[in-house]
Amino acid sequence: AAATATTLFVFYELKQVFFDPRYAASKPPAPKVNGLPDLIGNTPIVRINSLSKLTGCDIYAKLELTNIGGSSKDRVAYELIRAAEASGKLLPGRGDVIFEGTSGSTGISLTTVGRALGYRVHIVLQDDTSPEKITLLESLGATVEKVKPASIVDPDQFVNLAEKRAIELTSDPSTPAMGLFANQFENDNNWKVHYNHTAPEIFSQMNGKLDAFVAGAGTGGTISGIAKYLRERIPQLGVYLADPQGSGFYNRVNFGVLYDKVEKEGTRRRHQVDTVVEGIGLNRLTHNFLVGEELIDGAVRVSDKQALMMAKFLTVNDGYFWGSASAIAAVGCVKVAQQLGPGKKLLMIATDSGARHLSKFWKMAAKEDSEITLEEILNEK
Numbered sequence: 001a002a003a004t005a006t007t008l009f010v011f012y013e014l015k016q017v018f019f020d021p022r023y024a025a026s027k028p029p030a031p032k033v034n035g036l037p038d039l040i041g042n043t044p045i046v047r048i049n050s051l052s053k054l055t056g057c058d059i060y061a062k063l064e065l066t067n068i069g070g071s072s073k074d075r076v077a078y079e080l081i082r083a084a085e086a087s088g089k090l091l092p093g094r095g096d097v098i099f100e101g102t103s104g105s106t107g108i109s110l111t112t113v114g115r116a117l118g119y120r121v122h123i124v125l126q127d128d129t130s131p132e133k134i135t136l137l138e139s140l141g142a143t144v145e146k147v148k149p150a151s152i153v154d155p156d157q158f159v160n161l162a163e164k165r166a167i168e169l170t171s172d173p174s175t176p177a178m179g180l181f182a183n184q185f186e187n188d189n190n191w192k193v194h195y196n197h198t199a200p201e202i203f204s205q206m207n208g209k210l211d212a213f214v215a216g217a218g219t220g221g222t223i224s225g226i227a228k229y230l231r232e233r234i235p236q237l238g239v240y241l242a243d244p245q246g247s248g249f250y251n252r253v254n255f256g257v258l259y260d261k262v263e264k265e266g267t268r269r270r271h272q273v274d275t276v277v278e279g280i281g282l283n284r285l286t287h288n289f290l291v292g293e294e295l296i297d298g299a300v301r302v303s304d305k306q307a308l309m310m311a312k313f314l315t316v317n318d319g320y321f322w323g324s325a326s327a328i329a330a331v332g333c334v335k336v337a338q339q340l341g342p343g344k345k346l347l348m349i350a351t352d353s354g355a356r357h358l359s360k361f362w363k364m365a366a367k368e369d370s371e372i373t374l375e376e377i378l379n380e381k
């Protein structure tokens with residue numbers, strides 16, 4: 001009996017090694033690398049099986065949440081720090097500090113990558129940002145300054161204040177330290193890192209075959225950089241923006257104006273005030289959005305409720321635990337798949353994980369019905 005058991009066990013083990021996808025012998029070995037920056041980029045793409053089956057399309061997600069700092073913003077942080085070093089604006093060992101106004105992900109990436117490259121980081125954020133992101137920033141050793149949400153014309157608005165703080169440090173005669181205002185909204189290195197790295201990865205992973213690309217926009221760097229590169233190589237590629245409620249981008253793409261009669265004055269939302277979706281949606285035009293705007297074929301509107309339902313749907317059906325911006329992109333992808341018809345290949349970006357959104361977005365998403373259907377999500381307003 002022992003011999004039979006041993007034989008069966010050996011058989012079982014061999015079957016795991018050769019046929020279980022987790023141990024697939026054909027998989028290239030994971031790399032051994034020399035430091036944190038080497039853990040940025042080269043993210044996997046996964047087919048979302050539930051959504052693919054239900055739409056008759058192949059719906060893929062590029063898992064930017066697998067970057068070492070937890071989001072696609074690692075790439076932007078690395079690129080803009082390196083560019084600032086190359087132009088002499090940052091120098092390790094001088095006490096230089098990187099300043100940014102951010103809803104969280106960029107701050108977390110700037111702090112993670114900044115620490116690895118020898119810089120301190122000072123983040124200004126709105127006091128309604130999810131507490132786990134604030135705790136994470138503080139744990140990483142960033143200086144965190146919380147301010148009330150305010151209009152972009154207010155000098156104490158979070159982005160404006162970050163710039164002011166950088167200028168204050170640079171002009172302080174008591175220290176040689178310089179302040180760098182990272183300025184992800186206007187900085188060309190933002191869209192360029194997606195053009196030079198994220199997009200070529202996608203093109204190669206998809207073997208050049210893709211019918212549509214769907215993404216949300218915060219600064220616009222992701223959609224602009226990726227759309228620009230992919231459209232140059234796949235001229236018939238459709239590019240679609242998935243936009244959360246209250247954001248002006250939807251109207252801008254579809255009707256040419258940020259605001260229109262669709263949203264009455266009183267219902268206009270300032271950036272990230274009356275929504276549980278963080279990181280995407282804006283009511284002003286940034287340089288990074290304008291760079292790729294003409295490449296966007298259309299925008300789809302996704303409500304907070306739809307995002308909450310989709311987040312739960314993907315967890316229940318596929319085991320994914322994604323953040324609000326990823327859920328918005330997934331709903332957008334399904335809407336576009338329905339417009340295009342079956343048999344198409346679509347790709348979205350899963351930008352960050354649900355772990356960053358526990359107390360706001362997931363507190364609500366967790367309560368959504370686990371029997372939820374895709375039809376119910378699409379019928380929801």
Ligand code: PMP
Nearest residue numbers: 105217218219220222279325351
């Ligand atoms: N997802 C998350 C989680 C983000 O934080 C951001 C940027 N704030 C985006 C998506 C949007 O990316 P981009 O700024 O390149 O438009």
